[in-house]
Amino acid sequence: MKVYLIDGTYELFRHYYALPSARDEHGMQVAAVRGVLASMLGMIKGCATHIAVATNHVIESFRNNLWPGYKTSEGVEPDLLAQFPLLEDVLTAAGIVVWPMVKFEADDALAAGAAAAARDERVERVIICTPDKALPNACAVPVSSN
Numbered sequence: 596m597k598v599y600l601i602d603g604t605y606e607l608f609r610h611y612y613a614l615p616s617a618r619d620e621h622g623m624q625v626a627a628v629r630g631v632l633a634s635m636l637g638m639i640k641g642c643a644t645h646i647a648v649a650t651n652h653v654i655e656s657f658r659n660n661l662w663p664g665y666k667t668s669e670g671v672e673p674d675l676l677a678q679f680p681l682l683e684d685v686l687t688a689a690g691i692v693v694w695p696m697v698k699f700e701a702d703d704a705l706a707a708g709a710a711a712a713a714r715d716e717r718v719e720r721v722i723i724c725t726p727d728k729a730l731p732n733a734c735a736v737p738v739s740s741n
Contacts, residue, residue: 596715596717596719597645597718598643598644598645598646598708598712599643599645599722599724600647600649600708600712600723600724600725601635601646601647601648601649601705601724602648602701602702603631603649603650603682603683603693604679604701606634606724607627607631607650607679608627609630610626610628610630611626611678614627614629617629623677623681624677625678627675627678628678628681628685631648631682631686632682635648635686636689645692646691647691647692647694647704647708648686648691648693648694649693649694649695649696649702649708650679650693650694650695650696651679651701652679652695652696658700694708701725702725705725708721709721709723
């Protein structure tokens with residue numbers, strides 16, 4: 596098995612700023628969700644056997660109480676924030692595992708998922724897709740060399 600663990604928050608931001616605007620019949624911005632879904636389907640058509648997507652369901656976490664100036668949703672486009680629940684619903688409907696994080700962050704879920712996958716002898720490879728600079732420190736997990 597090849598397990599892909601995806602930072603859905605990053606992917607939603609990336610597609611939001613990369614794709615032209617698209618709205619549904621109710622006027623809701625949906626382009627970023629379409630882009631993320633297309634990427635996930637491309638992975639499935641490729642070599643991914645298992646995919647999980649972690650999202651920051653809320654941008655703020657317990658870390659905001661620990662470090663002044665830690666990231667918040669301040670300044671994030673409302674059209675972008677509104678797409679998080681839609682993304683989670685669409686991916687779930689497509690049969691993709693979604694971890695909407697509330698108290699922790701997406702990278703925490705990715706690290707936990709990588710650790711769990713590494714313990715499964717059927718897993719050949721764990722691929723973590725995120726630009727998060729904190730993740731390598733949280734996820735130093737050896738995977739067997741099958």
